[in-house]
Amino acid sequence: MTPSAPRLEIEHLTCAFDGQQVVRNVSLSVGAGDVLCLLGPSGCGKSTTLRAIAGVESPQSGKIRIDGTEVLGPTTFVPPEKRGVGLIFQDFALFPHLSVADNIAFGLKGTKAAKRDRVRELLDRVRMGRYIDAWPHELSGGEQQRVALARAVAPRPQVMLMDEPFSGLDNRLRDGIRDETLSVLKEEGTAVLLVTHEPEEAMRMADEIALMRRGDIVQMGAPYNIYNNPADRAAAAFFSDIN
Numbered sequence: 001m002t003p004s005a006p007r008l009e010i011e012h013l014t015c016a017f018d019g020q021q022v023v024r025n026v027s028l029s030v031g032a033g034d035v036l037c038l039l040g041p042s043g044c045g046k047s048t049t050l051r052a053i054a055g056v057e058s059p060q061s062g063k064i065r066i067d068g069t070e071v072l073g074p075t076t077f078v079p080p081e082k083r084g085v086g087l088i089f090q091d092f093a094l095f096p097h098l099s100v101a102d103n104i105a106f107g108l109k110g111t112k113a114a115k116r117d118r119v120r121e122l123l124d125r126v127r128m129g130r131y132i133d134a135w136p137h138e139l140s141g142g143e144q145q146r147v148a149l150a151r152a153v154a155p156r157p158q159v160m161l162m163d164e165p166f167s168g169l170d171n172r173l174r175d176g177i178r179d180e181t182l183s184v185l186k187e188e189g190t191a192v193l194l195v196t197h198e199p200e201e202a203m204r205m206a207d208e209i210a211l212m213r214r215g216d217i218v219q220m221g222a223p224y225n226i227y228n229n230p231a232d233r234a235a236a237a238f239f240s241d242i243n
């Protein structure tokens with residue numbers, strides 16, 4: 001049996017603004033059901049990398065494949081809505097004029113009954129079943145984030161891109177929602193690229209960490225390998241706040 005291709009593969013991705021390279025020669029891959037954390041300080045190029053994968057940034061060079069299909073290459077540019085990626089950001093902005101159910105059903109294909117089934121299934125999974133007919137403004141921040149998770153997962157994207165999705169939540173809620181998010185995404189078998197500047201979040205959530213600094217990936221490996229064997233002093237210092 002030949003091993004299946006990783007869900008997400010990036011080769012030699014380079015992005016620049018005004019001639020200044022902010023992402024340099026980044027290569028990585030993520031398998032189905034795996035979480036890769038892109039970890040590094042503010043300004044190191046994490047969001048730009050994510051935006052290039054989503055297709056809303058035009059890189060200088062590099063290749064991106066999703067489920068084995070090239071979506072970016074020397075002569076390829078597949079538009080964002082056709083890449084099969086889901087997005088979750090810090091300001092997860094649900095549509096304020098749509099109910100919880102309609103927020104999740106938005107953009108789903110199929111019969112009305114099939115959509116309703118999928119909405120119910122996902123709302124139950126994020127323990128929000130009784131809010132199916134609620135409006136976004138009636139929900140707390142944590143509840144809105146859970147609906148946003150259900151909405152992002154609903155179309156069954158191959159790849160989920162998450163940019164600091166938990167940083168707006170207060171500490172009390174954060175761990176619970178992190179764990180819940182992981183279990184939903186693992187169950188769906190989605191490949192996850194999670195951007196964060198918080199080492200403990202990466203340690204908690206990642207199967208693999210790519211440590212980024214000033215546009216470069218400086219180290220890649222399993223969380224405890226990186227934690228125990230940081231590549232250099234700066235990497236060690238970055239992890240030193242965790243206890």
Ligand code: ADP
Nearest residue numbers: 017018022040041042043044045046047048049
């Ligand atoms: P991170 O997400 O790691 O904080 P970003 O990817 O947002 O970093 O930014 C990387 C670098 O690129 C920063 O120096 C930032 O100022 C710069 N940058 C990001 N977006 C733009 C843009 N649209 N135009 C010019 N410079 C940008």
Ligand code: MG
Nearest residue numbers: 046047048163
């Ligand atoms: Mg960012």
